[in-house]
Amino acid sequence: MAGARTSSSSFDIKILESDNGRIRFEVSGINPAIANAIRRATYSEVYVMAIEYVDIVKNTSALYNELLAHRIGLIPLTFDPLRYTPREKCDCKGEGCMKCQVKLVLKKKGPCVVYARDLESTNPDVRPVYGGEIIVKLLDGQEIELEAVAILDKADRHARWQSAVVGYQYYPVIESEELDGNANASKLCPKGALEIKDGKAVVKDPYLCDLCGLCEERSNGKIKVVGDPSRIIFNIESVCGLTPAQIVLSAINGIRERLQEFENQFKAQLKK
Ligand SMILES: [Zn+2]
Numbered sequence: 001m002a003g004a005r006t007s008s009s010s011f012d013i014k015i016l017e018s019d020n021g022r023i024r025f026e027v028s029g030i031n032p033a034i035a036n037a038i039r040r041a042t043y044s045e046v047y048v049m050a051i052e053y054v055d056i057v058k059n060t061s062a063l064y065n066e067l068l069a070h071r072i073g074l075i076p077l078t079f080d081p082l083r084y085t086p087r088e089k090c091d092c093k094g095e096g097c098m099k100c101q102v103k104l105v106l107k108k109k110g111p112c113v114v115y116a117r118d119l120e121s122t123n124p125d126v127r128p129v130y131g132g133e134i135i136v137k138l139l140d141g142q143e144i145e146l147e148a149v150a151i152l153d154k155a156d157r158h159a160r161w162q163s164a165v166v167g168y169q170y171y172p173v174i175e176s177e178e179l180d181g182n183a184n185a186s187k188l189c190p191k192g193a194l195e196i197k198d199g200k201a202v203v204k205d206p207y208l209c210d211l212c213g214l215c216e217e218r219s220n221g222k223i224k225v226v227g228d229p230s231r232i233i234f235n236i237e238s239v240c241g242l243t244p245a246q247i248v249l250s251a252i253n254g255i256r257e258r259l260q261e262f263e264n265q266f267k268a269q270l271k272k
Contacts, residue, residue, distance in 0.1 A: 016233070020244075025234050028171075046164075046242070049077045049102070050073065052149055061137075061138055072135060075135075076241060078129050102149070106148070129240070166234070168232050168234045171231035172225055173226050174202060
């Protein structure tokens with residue numbers, strides 16, 4: 001494939017954009033197996049803080065207890081990843097302590113709108129990431145009072161512990177025959193990824209191309225777009241209290257720990 005590298009070549013990583021909510025980066029010298037392992041590890045290896053259960057003391061709102069608890073459970077929470085331990089690895093042996101769980105309290109009386117930011121945390125580093133999510137509207141005289149307990153866990157148990165939405169795509173490689181004289185780049189590619197040079201289509205901005213194939217259709221097959229599986233663009237959006245960079249590093253660390261354990265056990269078995 002044009003521009004493809006062998007899987008033995010070393011990585012070359014370029015950060016395209018990065019902030020607290022999203023990171024985009026391009027990796028050359030990768031292959032789909034590694035890219036997919038990283039994507040899957042953001043679901044199966046990254047510990048995230050979320051509410052595990054809710055004790056409802058009083059609820060005279062229009063929402064059933066189950067619905068109220070479900071809405072509260074899906075609120076993303078900030079947390080310091082170095083401060084907390086997953087409950088199954090904690091010294092308290094799963095009983096629940098300061099190191100492995102955080103209590104949040106919600107007490108409101110109507111008329112008012114109850115927002116995620118109304119949850120009062122017993123540890124200031126654990127609080128709703130955004131705060132503006134509406135939990136319930138209370139009419140005059142309606143009340144809710146509840147205690148919620150947040151713990152670290154992973155998305156393979158429940159979606160409320162999902163760390164990120166991760167997508168990746170292959171880098172576009174374009175091959176073009178001589179186009180008609182009236183060919184128009186913005187009509188061939190409304191996303192603006194193409195331009196025409198010396199009568200042929202070339203990539204103007206590879207990051208705008210999502211390999212949709214519209215240019216192939218509109219040029220009657222004179223343009224061919226293929227993805228290069230050795231050059232992959234990642235797009236990672238955080239949906240938890242970690243930054244996207246922390247999520248990537250935590251996913252890689254999870255893979256490393258699993259492989260280390262695999263190697264240790266495999267070697268031990270060979271010695272038997
Ligand atoms: Zn504990």
